Amino acid sequence: MPRTSVLASLVVVLALAAAVVSLVQGWWLGLVWLPMAGIASNVLWMNVRRERLARAAAERA
16 A cells, blocks of 8 residues: 555544544534545545556556
């Protein structure tokens, strides 16, 4: 797994945890963490997809 995928998954987990903690404590500003988690999730899936496509192309060649 590429380093960016590992970092993106770490950001997803931390952003979701920060959002949950903020909302439990009553801070509505914690909702700002949710788009950050969404963007990091998209980065993660793009990297996974790119890796799968590269592996499939290597098998075909």
